[in-house]
Amino acid sequence: MERSTVLIAMFAALIAALGLVPKFTLAFGVPITAQSLGVMLCGTVLGAKRGGAAALLFVVLALAGLPLLAGGRGGLGLLSGPSVGFIIGFPIAAFVTGWVMERVQSNVLTSSFIASFMGGVIALYIPGVIGMALILDKSLVAAFGLVSAFVIGDLVKVVICGFVTRAIYRAQPDKVLSRA
Amino acid sequence: MLTLTAPQKTIFHKISAGRKLLALCVVSTALFQIESLTVLACLTFAVIALYLSQGLSFAKFGARMLWPLWPFVLIIVLYHGITHDIAAGGEIILRMLIAVALANLVTMTTALNDMIDVLMGLLRPLNWIGISTKPVALTIALFIRFIPTLIERGITINAALRARSTGKSGWRIIVPLTLSVLNEAEHVANALRARGGVGTNEEG
Numbered sequence: 001m002e003r004s005t006v007l008i009a010m011f012a013a014l015i016a017a018l019g020l021v022p023k024f025t026l027a028f029g030v031p032i033t034a035q036s037l038g039v040m041l042c043g044t045v046l047g048a049k050r051g052g053a054a055a056l057l058f059v060v061l062a063l064a065g066l067p068l069l070a071g072g073r074g075g076l077g078l079l080s081g082p083s084v085g086f087i088i089g090f091p092i093a094a095f096v097t098g099w100v101m102e103r104v105q106s107n108v109l110t111s112s113f114i115a116s117f118m119g120g121v122i123a124l125y126i127p128g129v130i131g132m133a134l135i136l137d138k139s140l141v142a143a144f145g146l147v148s149a150f151v152i153g154d155l156v157k158v159v160i161c162g163f164v165t166r167a168i169y170r171a172q173p174d175k176v177l178s179r180a
Numbered sequence: 181m182l183t184l185t186a187p188q189k190t191i192f193h194k195i196s197a198g199r200k201l202l203a204l205c206v207v208s209t210a211l212f213q214i215e216s217l218t219v220l221a222c223l224t225f226a227v228i229a230l231y232l233s234q235g236l237s238f239a240k241f242g243a244r245m246l247w248p249l250w251p252f253v254l255i256i257v258l259y260h261g262i263t264h265d266i267a268a269g270g271e272i273i274l275r276m277l278i279a280v281a282l283a284n285l286v287t288m289t290t291a292l293n294d295m296i297d298v299l300m301g302l303l304r305p306l307n308w309i310g311i312s313t314k315p316v317a318l319t320i321a322l323f324i325r326f327i328p329t330l331i332e333r334g335i336t337i338n339a340a341l342r343a344r345s346t347g348k349s350g351w352r353i354i355v356p357l358t359l360s361v362l363n364e365a366e367h368v369a370n371a372l373r374a375r376g377g378v379g380t381n382e383e384g
Contacts, residue, residue, distance in 0.1 A: 075287030
């Protein structure tokens with residue numbers, strides 16, 4: 001119980017800290033931050049329930065007024081803005097990543113790739129695109145067009161998440177709870 | 181850095197957090213039913229007046245909070261400029277800006293503690309069915325406590341990597357940072373257990 005509580009709190013703080021890792025700009029000018037990588041790691045390392053709870057905690061406190069999102073954003077305005085679906089999608093993404101991670105019976109690297117893609121890309125972009133389409137009053141296809149440039153950045157993060165998870169598993173296999 | 185609340189005290193600070201949130205829910209829901217550009221334009225002026233009524237520096241702070249929306253405003257302007265459907269574009273932009281500005285107004289004038297109190301109040305029914313909300317309060321406290329710690333650790337790891345290599349360190353701090361989190365979590369959990377645990381029952 002204590003261990004879960006502390007891990008949830010600390011991984012939520014890890015998502016926040018990763019939002020501050022200097023931005024990395026892709027060749028054609030799309031900035032990517034490590035924040036959604038933190039969400040993926042919650043799933044691949046902590047598993048569905050704890051990982052989802054950590055991302056939920058992060059999102060709730062960001063909405064409550066902590067400027068935790070990359071770029072120092074936060075507050076209730078996020079729920080009325082075009083990125084609302086991505087905000088709500090964070091805990092869903094972490095949960096799905098963990099859920100898939102717990103079920104794919106492959107080596108850690110491959111499982112992490114699959115899980116973080118299913119969670120951090122598919123499960124994140126579905127609510128993200130729906131939210132953007134609603135707020136900007138555009139079709140789903142047009143909304144996806146607007147965010148499609150960011151998919152490349154997130155695919156890079158899927159790859160990094162796989163290698164990071166494997167490195168953690170090699171160092172301390174008992175700490176990767178999704179595999180415990 | 182750890183706040184989005186305005187440095188100035190305003191009359192909105194005196195309204196209870198619960199009431200402000202309830203009002204925000206009602207107003208935001210109503211806002212998305214409005215389909216008239218004239219009404220939305222009037223509301224925009226009303227919101228601007230609301231901000232200005234609390235002083236120019238407060239209004240400037242509010243304007244800065246809206247700034248991250250500029251790419252979306254630009255996209256809508258371009259899209260509707262091409263389709264020659266300016267009125268619809270104006271509605272979308274104004275509705276979004278009003279909704280976000282009003283939500284920001286609540287965030288800017290409500291202390292984080294009050295917001296967390298509302299959250300814990302909403303969770304209270306769980307206590308009635310025998311689920312303790314104490315671990316939730318503890319998790320929130322631990323989370324806030326560890327944000328600056330982890331940021332600082334990230335900076336330290338970054339400095340250590342840079343001292344050993346001339347290459348960029350960006351992504352390479354993630355593995356050591358995550359491992360240090362996993363190890364420290366073990367220590368903190370033991371410390372909590374030694375002090376009586378997280379208190380899953382009412383006696384705690």
